[in-house]
Amino acid sequence: MILYPAIDLKDGQAVRLVHGDMDRSTVFNDDPAAQARSFVEAGCEWLHLVDLNGAFAGTPVNAAPVEAILKACKVPAQLGGGIRDMATIEGWLDKGLARVILGTVAVENPDLVREAAKAFPGQVAVGIDARGGRVATKGWATETDVMVTDLAKSFEDAGVAAIIYTDIMRDGAMGGPNIEATADLARAVSIPVIASGGVSSLDDLIALKQTGVIEGAISGRALYDGALDLKAALSALAP
Template identity: 65%
Template sequence: MILYPAIDLKGGQCVRLRQGDMAQATVFNSDPADQARRFASAGAEWIHVVDLDGAFAGRAVNGAAVEAILAAANQPCQLGGGIRDLDAIEAWILRGISRVILGTVAVRDPDLVRQACRKFPGRVAVGIDAKGGRVAVEGWAETSELTVEELALRFEDAGVAAIIHTDIDRDGLLQGVNVEATAALARRIKTPVIASGGVAGLDDLRRLLAAGGIAGVVAGRALYDGRLILEEALALLASARAQTPERNPRKTQLC
């Protein structure tokens, strides 16, 4: 299981929201490049970046901050937020993003996801943000009628690199990750699943590991406020990886 430390961008700064509410943003670092360097120096294998303003605008807003992050750290970065067409996907990949995350467009235009996967194999993930079990879109401002499972199953044969499952009701609250829902999704589909939302400490990582079959986890606020020490978390996951040979390489690849 891979840990993805998160950098959420609002107004060019690193922030964390509570339940996706842009009005409840806490600034943790005004310099995203500095934050990326800190994660990199601690040994992070990937960095998870979200352009929050872009998610609402439907286009890149914090592009300069993303480029600064790419320049500051050699770790692969995955980026979501406002990426809605092939041109935007290609532009970010050419700038150095290792993987783009498609959220709203996965609901609005699933054919685009398939096209992107064909054109950029292994470089496209689908972000499924859940509120009350239903998929939320447009920066979490709207809730669709689709269930998480229904949306994930649409892309089983598309070549999606990973499904990033975020429980909005827990995001930023440090109340614990939704292990049950994430593990159930991982059992239901072949695509690797990354858990997101609510990680509060090492116990959450232990619970995800115990559930089995979960490829990764995104952590944000807990890392920023010190409840989760990145070096300790990475050591825990490295130890678990060494002790447990993976039975299904696709599920637990370094995605």
Template identity: 65%
Template structure:
């Protein structure tokens, strides 16, 4: 069984660390105005991999929180995966050159699949696809627009592209602590050979225990945001549980 990785999330909006509700930029709660300090706190708690999203970049189609990301990279040693506004090879190259371990391509995966293939080919192991779905269908442009493409169909497009991982987010659960959509995430994981990371709704230690059940062994891990910031998920307890491998 592959080790479950719990990825703490830092979502960046106007240089601050925020969490959204249901992907709505108008429903943003600021949790820390110093993203680098937040990243350092996560590292000190024992997390081994950080998930960062440039929310403004996702809407603008280009990096918008570069200074905040730079400050995070300067502050922590753990690998960082980054999504939001990554729409061309130059942007991929720039982030990887700065020290980002893995870039996440979302909207462009729908609009320009050839770009994903090129990026994955040029940077093996360093390109992930972000599939953000509402009722099973992919949303793009910072979740503002829905497409007619199913999450599974999009995932299958990149089956042979060399993509390192798929981050699957259920938008209708994101930021509301409703629990992970295990059923939908497992359906995608079984449909593709690419490692899948669950995102959206992780609410408590019960979700972590669920991820450690045998049927979830196919998953790479999960992203947690609001539950950590709200104190509903104790990082020490969660990481100890994962280390012990108990269900």
């Protein structure tokens, strides 16, 4: 199972939110590229980046720090937030991003997801963020009537590289991930599922791995707070 250290970008800084609330942000590093380098030096194989401002604006806002991270680090990185058209997808992949994460458009324009996944095999993931099993969009500000499993299943034949499933009420709260819901989703689809939201301890990671069906996990606040030691986590997750 792959551990993805998270770097959430707001106003050019690396921050963490609680329950996706932009007004409840904590700045952990004003140099996101330096933060990324520290994760890579600890041995991570991937980086997970989120343009928080972009998620609300619907267009990239934190392009400069993302580009700085891509230049500073040689491990692959995936990015979500504000990626809602083909030109933006192409632009990011041309700049060296390994994978784009499409969230809001997966609900509003699923044909774009299919088109992008066909054009860029292995480089398009779907981000499914949910409260109570229902998908939320636009930086988690808008709740829909779409059910998580239904949305995931609709992309079974699209060639999507991964589904990143976030339980919003667990995110940034250090209360542990929703293992049951994530595992249920992973069993319901053939697309690899990555867990996000609430991953806050080594025990959480081991429990996710022991499901046998979850491909990866994203952790942010726990790595910044020191509740989760990255080197120890990577060692525990090694094959």
